[in-house]
Amino acid sequence: MREPLLEILPLRRLALIALLAGIGSPSLLSTNAGAAVLPEERADLLYHSYDGGGAKINGPSVLVRKNVGDAVSVGLNHYVDNVTSASIDVLVSASKYTERREENSLNLDYLRQKTTMSLGYTRSLESDYDATTLNLGIAQDMFGDLTTVSMSFALGDNTVRQNGNDTFREDSQARSYRVGVTQILTTKLIMALTFETISDQGYLNNPYRSVRYVDPSSPAGYSFQQEVYPRTRTSNAIALRGNYYLEQHAALHAGVRLFQDTWNIDATTYELGYTLPYGEDWTLEARFRLHDQGNAEFYSDLFPYQDAQNYLARDKELSSFTSTSFGIGASYDFGRGWSMIDRGSLNLQLDYIQFDYDNFRDLTVSAPVGEEPLYSFDATVTRIFASFWF
């Protein structure tokens, strides 16, 4: 069986949920916590590139955010992914493939006194996966504008197809409930606490992906069968982040997120960042991130025999692993005093990510069954963008 989207589809499912999560801020386009204001009027032209583990993904993202009157802000975003993949999964049991995905979103924010209400609609299309998301959010400033409380809800509806199999069609739905509090603690410290529950149901696995099991009758010593996921999943995540202003006009950022779900995945993520303005026009950034997670209870790199249990997964995103990343960035401001814009900036951001798996093995290396080396890979993420405020 050709498996052109072996890696992509389950990832898409995960990120669709992340997309649902995005409403909390309220909407993709809002900025800082604090006094109730509409999102900045700005345009962004971004080129993104991911290169790692045999996959190359790049494309543009264009955002325009403009006010209509004093109380309404409208944002439009167009996003494209061009994918070429020969990842470890593809190398093991499929052939290299290319794909394109396009996404469009519309976001509305309405400001009334100290309350911001938001509404968003996102539609994503590709050859074998359609996703539609509707989100609603509200944020309220209180206690002398020291505190901002936000709540949001998102509803996602997805259609899963399988290239090469016209009879295959499945659906899934996702719901996200999110509460956030942003609190000014001192003249130099602001913190944000976010809690989010995401629940999905329906077809949650990947029609292309397989698990492997011990099979003495096979020359390789193992064979593959299609993976089987539960049809429901509920996750809880809580994150605490803080920004601290340093005397020499710099900022320190730190955060931690705890995660747990009904598939028995536990994860902890740490973030640390530093932002330093340099001269009149430059801003420099450095960041570090560490993510550590345990595997889903129905995950295994090698099952003892066919149909060994009700649910079966060998998706490395559901395995036990650590990812470590370092990033740097530079931003150059220009255009102050120009007639067409208030200001602009040119930006370059580079991130290096290392993935080290604890129980996902590299089957491209010949070795006794179950003794293949553990898989690891690194990736480079590049973002180049120009922003204009008007």
Place this chain on the structure above:
Amino acid sequence: MNRIAGPVIAIALLLLAGCAIEPWVKPYERANLADPIMSFNRDPVSASYLHHVYDSREGARGADIATGGGCGCN
């Protein structure tokens, strides 16, 4: 579930205690906090993309500051 519930309850109680307190940082004392470098989400489109890179390759999800539209396939 307990791993999440403990911090939620503790922080909720702290926040409730805060309701009884007068605002202690006056508006004219917030210049540092208003500096763009103190933003949780200074460049939303850029930050959103990076979050998707992680969300697509990790089992955890949600409670991000800057997630939003974008692809699951990264």
